[in-house]
Amino acid sequence: MASKTKLIKNVIINSLIFVYFSVVGFSLFNYRSHCVFTSPSTLLRLPHLDKSDRGRCRVDLDKLELAKLDIFTAPEFDFILEKNQHVKKGGVSKPVGCSAWQKVAIIVPYRDRLHHLKILLHRLHAMLVKQLIEYRIFVIEQSGLDKFNRGKLMNIGYLEALKFGDFDCFVFHDADLLPENDQNLYMCDQHARHLSSAIDEMRYHVMYYNYAGGVIAINRENYQRINGYSNFYWGWGNEDDDLSARIQESGLLITRPPEPIGRFKMVRHAKLSRAEHGNELFFGWRGRWPEDGLNDGVGMNYTVLHFTEEPLFTNITVNIGSRPKTMPNHSTTQESLFWFLKFYYP
Numbered sequence: 001m002a003s004k005t006k007l008i009k010n011v012i013i014n015s016l017i018f019v020y021f022s023v024v025g026f027s028l029f030n031y032r033s034h035c036v037f038t039s040p041s042t043l044l045r046l047p048h049l050d051k052s053d054r055g056r057c058r059v060d061l062d063k064l065e066l067a068k069l070d071i072f073t074a075p076e077f078d079f080i081l082e083k084n085q086h087v088k089k090g091g092v093s094k095p096v097g098c099s100a101w102q103k104v105a106i107i108v109p110y111r112d113r114l115h116h117l118k119i120l121l122h123r124l125h126a127m128l129v130k131q132l133i134e135y136r137i138f139v140i141e142q143s144g145l146d147k148f149n150r151g152k153l154m155n156i157g158y159l160e161a162l163k164f165g166d167f168d169c170f171v172f173h174d175a176d177l178l179p180e181n182d183q184n185l186y187m188c189d190q191h192a193r194h195l196s197s198a199i200d201e202m203r204y205h206v207m208y209y210n211y212a213g214g215v216i217a218i219n220r221e222n223y224q225r226i227n228g229y230s231n232f233y234w235g236w237g238n239e240d241d242d243l244s245a246r247i248q249e250s251g252l253l254i255t256r257p258p259e260p261i262g263r264f265k266m267v268r269h270a271k272l273s274r275a276e277h278g279n280e281l282f283f284g285w286r287g288r289w290p291e292d293g294l295n296d297g298v299g300m301n302y303t304v305l306h307f308t309e310e311p312l313f314t315n316i317t318v319n320i321g322s323r324p325k326t327m328p329n330h331s332t333t334q335e336s337l338f339w340f341l342k343f344y345y346p
Contacts (some may be wrong), residue, residue, distance in 0.1 A: 023251040035254045037224035040185040056099035057132035064182035075120040084125040090311035091137035100134035105167040107157030111142045116175040124177045141317040151229030151239035171217045180263040191253040197262030227293035234323040238278035287333030
């Protein structure tokens with residue numbers, strides 16, 4: 001009996017070892033260079049909107065430091081405003097004495113997260129003024145009781161932000177993530193820049209190679225090029241993987257700051273329910289991609305219910321409708337299991 005138990009134990013151990021080395025081997029074989037780590041200093045050397053740097057802001061990265069963050073205490077709005085008197089109505093700020101290289105819209109999808117929002121605003125306003133960024137913070141609030149649709153709120157934020165000016169760069173930002181390092185410049189490059197490359201809940205490493213969730217910066221041209229986010233993911237999960245696939249298929253890189261610079265803390269909260277049929281939808285992303293996003297005349301239907309320029313942010317509350325009763329049928333464009341493995345284990 002003892003020998004039989006030992007045999008079973010050895011089989012299990014050997015099987016686990018085989019699976020582990022198979023995954024590692026597959027990852028090495030499937031390694032691709034479409035995700036790269038680049039220093040924030042490269043953002044300051046990129047070709048800019050004009051050929052002259054006269055009067056442009058000079059950002060000294062060496063003077064920007066790692067901040068000590070409190071992820072538990074939410075300051076009141078009056079306190080945040082007192083500490084950030086550079087902020088104008090609507091959550092607007094621009095450097096004094098120089099001209100910023102980019103005009104940045106920060107899009108925060110939101111519902112029932114006031115505690116998180118206060119902590120985020122306290123952190124962002126203090127950091128962005130040090131980075132000499134010209135910016136406006138948009139909080140796109142979903143009304144109603146249907147499941148949260150992060151992707152559609154991002155698309156709405158993009159469209160609504162353009163009504164306030166010609167922004168060069170759009171930072172799509174979860175409300176529960178706080179940047180730790182002031183050197184993590186909230187600017188866009190010529191690709192898609194995944195700013196949250198090291199989250200504390202993920203032991204300060206990228207969750208997986210193609211991960212594009214949390215905080216990502218994309219310029220106006222590239223966001224149009226990938227057709228924005230999908231509008232079909234109601235609930236948590238997969239919409240960021242869909243975005244990552246669009247980025248890669250468009251021929252863009254996913255760039256990231258080095259992990260010591262791309263550090264973020266996550267404000268703790270109960271997890272949202274996952275998107276129904278999320279993996280199934282993701283398997284059919286390619287067939288939906290050309291129509292599902294900014295170009296979707298039906299899926300992009302929404303109504304602005306409330307607009308307010310608050311002292312620290314611009315609030316746009318929207319009715320985004322309800323989940324469709326049936327999922328889109330793209331059975332002829334379903335990805336294979338091999339593609340799925342290549343995506344998550346490159």
